[in-house]
Amino acid sequence: MMHTEAPGATIALTVNGEPRAIPEGSTLADLLGTLQLDPRLIVVEHNREILRDRDAYSTLELVPGDILELVHFVGGG
Amino acid sequence: MTTPGSSGRVAGEIATPTTPVPTVDLPTLDRDELLRYSRHLILPEVGVEGQRRLKAARVLLVGAGGLGSPLALYLAAAGVGTLGLIDHDVVDVTNLQRQVLHGTSDIGRSKLASAADRMREINPHVKLELHETRLTSANALEILRDYDLVADGTDNFPTRYLVNDACVLLGIPNVYGSIFRFEGQVSVFATADGPCYRCLFREPPPPGLVPSCAEGGVLGVLPGLIGTLQATEVVKLILGVGEPLVGRLLLVDSLGPSFRTLKLRRDPTCPACGTRELQELIDYEHFCGITTGGELIHSELTVPSITPLELADRLASGGELTLLDVREQHEWDIAHLEGARLIPLGSLAESLDSLDPDAELVVHCKSGGRSAKAVRQLREAGFTHVLNLDGGILRWSDDVDPSVPKY
Helix, strand or coil: CCCCCCCCCEEEEEECCEEEEEECCCEHHHHHHHCCCCHHHEEEEECCEECCCHHHHHCCECCCCCEEEEEECCCEC | CCCCCCCCCCHHHCCCCCCCCCCCCCCCCCHHHHHHCHHHHCCCCCHHHHHHHHHHCEEEEECCCCCHHHHHHHHHHHCCCEEEEECCCECCHHHCCCCCCCCHHHCCCEHHHHHHHHHHHHCCCCEEEEECCCCCCCCHHHHHCCCCEEEECCCCHHHHHHHHHHHHHHCCCEEEEEEEECEEEEEEECCCCCCCHHHHCCCCCCCCCCCCHHHHCECCCHHHHHHHHHHHHHHHHHHCCCCCCECEEEEEECCCCEEEEEECCCCCCCCCCCCCCCCCCCCHHHHCCECCCCCECCCCCCCCEECHHHHHHHHHCCCCCEEEECCCHHHHHHCCCCCCEECCHHHCHHHHHHCCCCCCEEEECCCCHHHHHHHHHHHHCCCCCEEEECCHHHHHHHHCCCCCCCC
16 A cells, blocks of 8 residues: 655545555556556546547646546456 | 236336337236246236246347356246347366356257257246357347347457447347456446447457456356346346446456446447447457457567477477476466476566577467567567467467376
């Protein structure tokens, strides 16, 4: 678990229903990197909007209170 | 035979906003059926009217495997009048850990023949329609158009997109379920006003990067959990009771365990159900980057390779080769090739220094997917003599040495 140490150093958001703190100024691409998720293998919903352009992940800066859902491709049956 | 008038018709009590099944001229129930379905009939939400709707309903199950098993068993038992099944596979021993529709004595039989025997034993009142074929763009509309509902229990992305698009084009709800390892997803797509599969997953993932259950494994109980949720949605849709999973994706994690629902909206830019620019079925293998032979097209995973027979020849003639196994330790413990060295794919990057860059490397895994990634990684790191073993240890067992157990 991440802990907030210096005030202002991290921001709080919700990822897949769980609270999470990330460094201030992080982009969506940074978060996916931390979580070791391949952006091509998930669909990202950002504040209830599905993001269609994966190239924009590296410029999307996350802000406090953001709600993210990271949905995997699951194909088995 | 008519139903007893005093049996508690509850049509007025059933909340029936929408049901894809016709609600007039319903078939009647005979004495045996009235008794058989008694636990349904005493539920006010079902009653005789609801049970007759179930009998009138025509549901197509795409796939008679992991998800298809509980769907077929429970929907037959529940008295869905006509169940279609489509599958072209035969029962394999590795299916039995989760595909409870089939038994040990069914190994080698067609899945549909096995399924039909089991379903007739469960409920002889159900009419079965067996489509022993592969669902393709050429036959999908013809097969699906006769059904009120489709339940998607397929195991690959091309068929999932095909089922979705065909359901959207025909206006048939698609009760979706999918599984991998310990997790599953359930939703109801392609209803009159809800989103479809493409509203969520617009484009398929790059070919070969999402492992199948054969590559990544699946908890045997999981399709039971997800398939029964799909069966529940099918029954709810037919009866018109409760809140169907329209516009919601249920995410199931069996380890938590956790059940979360994610709201989905129809996407006005969706090419299938939004703009409707998709007016006919396409080539879904190509769409998902796979040739009709199952090979990957233009994929980063197409790498230089060697077949098991070629490798056996090279080894027999004293070829200086390093065999590199990139599976996990627990897989190595099941079976491995004589003289191979184990470096799991996840730790390959930190082990590069221990490999001779001038040696000729043959990389293998279970079936060739992970080793292809390793070959690419090694070539990027400057290794020039690297080959992928086609078909992995499974094909080695088939073509060269049957004493290597398959798993």
